[in-house]
Amino acid sequence: MQIEEPIELLSAKLAGWVESLITMLPNLIVALVIVLLSWVAGRIVRSVTRRTVERSTGNLDLARLAAGATGVAVLLGGTFIALGVLQLDKTVTTLLAGAGVVGLALGFAFQETAANFISGIALTVRRPFANGDLVQLGDDLALVERVNLRSTEIRLLDGPIVYLPNRTVFQNRIVNFSQGRGRRVDLEVGVSYADDLQRARRAAIDSVRDLESRDDAREPEFFWTGFGASSIDGVLRFWIRATDRPSYLRARSVAVQQVKAAFDAADITIPFPIRTLDFGIEGGVPLGEVLTVSGANNA
Numbered sequence: 001m002q003i004e005e006p007i008e009l010l011s012a013k014l015a016g017w018v019e020s021l022i023t024m025l026p027n028l029i030v031a032l033v034i035v036l037l038s039w040v041a042g043r044i045v046r047s048v049t050r051r052t053v054e055r056s057t058g059n060l061d062l063a064r065l066a067a068g069a070t071g072v073a074v075l076l077g078g079t080f081i082a083l084g085v086l087q088l089d090k091t092v093t094t095l096l097a098g099a100g101v102v103g104l105a106l107g108f109a110f111q112e113t114a115a116n117f118i119s120g121i122a123l124t125v126r127r128p129f130a131n132g133d134l135v136q137l138g139d140d141l142a143l144v145e146r147v148n149l150r151s152t153e154i155r156l157l158d159g160p161i162v163y164l165p166n167r168t169v170f171q172n173r174i175v176n177f178s179q180g181r182g183r184r185v186d187l188e189v190g191v192s193y194a195d196d197l198q199r200a201r202r203a204a205i206d207s208v209r210d211l212e213s214r215d216d217a218r219e220p221e222f223f224w225t226g227f228g229a230s231s232i233d234g235v236l237r238f239w240i241r242a243t244d245r246p247s248y249l250r251a252r253s254v255a256v257q258q259v260k261a262a263f264d265a266a267d268i269t270i271p272f273p274i275r276t277l278d279f280g281i282e283g284g285v286p287l288g289e290v291l292t293v294s295g296a297n298n299a
Helices: 004-057 060-085 089-109 111-126 166-171 197-207 245-265 287-298
Strands: 134-137 140-147 151-156 161-165 174-176 183-191 221-227 232-240
Touching: 004 060, 111 140, 111 151, 111 161, 111 166, 134 151, 140 161, 151 166, 161 166, 183 197, 183 245, 197 221, 197 232, 197 245, 232 245
Parallel strands: none
Antiparallel strands: 134 140, 134 174, 140 151, 151 161, 183 232, 221 232
């Protein structure tokens, strides 16, 4: 008796499972078909998303990420629908709750990584610079190599590669020299207090009018800026068509030579630093008078 009762219970249990399997067989087939279709749809969506994102942003890493995320989302959606068909709604709820808890925990654990990741996506979408652009990021003047999902790769003008966290790049000031309409060259000059300022101004402006790299649509300008220790200071401004660093440096170098030649031709002095020694208590007494008075007193 004691052996027959467990066998009967086990048989009844197995019979119930078989009956439930037979009853659920149509739903199981439908669920498998839904999962299969969602897998196929996920592959199609992933391929379309990758081509679209890569064409619009030019970032292969972002395209792969977006394609993978959309493919997984479609597959998970189909899986949840299949579980609903199998009347496993409680399982779906449990899975969603568990995913939420895991996502929250991972968010706290990887805040910095998540911030760099999101900033990388924002930089790719907004595109404040492109590969090869000359930019200033903080104190770094460099050429952009590429934007990864976690960092921005730049090359300093003296050669080294620097990796900046995307969060740092996104939250700070970005100066892009390559996306402007040309570039302005500012050249500071000084002339002697004895020179004619109007003649010096005309000579400086005329010296850069015929520069090959100058933007003819914008006239050069000259402004006097103040009284220096040994010179009257001014700034010569003119625009060049190019935006790259070598063109800027070449234009500035040629302008220095042209201004120097123009000032020499016009007999305009670019003074050396001058110091005036005052030997009087009230000021304005030259050294000769001090020596004369001193000699007379000694006599």
